[in-house]
Amino acid sequence: MGKAYTYRCDRCGFEDQFNEGHGFLIHPQSLHSYLQKREVLFHHKTHNLLKHLAKQNSPLFIDAGFKTYKCPHCRLLYDKVSVTVTDNKKVLHKSEFRCSNCRARLKLTNIHRLKMAVCPACGKNTFRFDPRKMVLWD
Ligand SMILES: [Zn+2]
Ligand SMILES: [Zn+2]
Incomplete structure (x- = not known):
């Protein structure tokens, strides 16, 4: 089960949702069962x-789920499908993402604790989490 967090800008009213968690298709599974489905869920490079x-x-294991990332420079938020491949707890691969604005490497962020971010529409630090608009998805 995943959650969608709604952020709204106090200044310009821009609204966006950020997904966090696992759903029907994107969830932890063995690498073998993922490849058997013949469906490409992730970025083609991944x-x-x-x-x-x-x-x-x-036998390898994939942990996949939506996670929230933040650019350390622009403080913009992104939700990305993060993929970690492990072999008996040893991490073989972990997704990395870059900011589409400044190309800096995005940092994983804890959306539960993040109250404010930068609004992608007006660029001001007035992008606020709206708890009334939390949505559950699967
Ligand atoms: Zn950036
Ligand atoms: Zn704004």
Whole structure:
């Protein structure tokens, strides 16, 4: 089960939703079962990497879910499908993302604690979490 967090700008009224968590398709599973479905859920580079990793012998596990990232420079928020591939707790691959505005590497952020961010529409630090508009999805 995932949650969608709504943020609204106090200044210009711009609203956006950020997904967090797991759903029907995006969820933790074994790499083997993901590849058997023949559906490409992730970025093609990630998908190709998963196929490559699967050729190695041991059974691997994918932890996939929506996570919220923040640019350390622009303080813009992004929701991304984060993929971590593990082999017995050893991390073989972890998703990394860049800010589409300044290309800085995004930092994973805890949306539960984040109250304010920068509004992507007007650029002011008035993008506020609106708890009345929390949505659950699957
Ligand atoms: Zn940025
Ligand atoms: Zn705004």
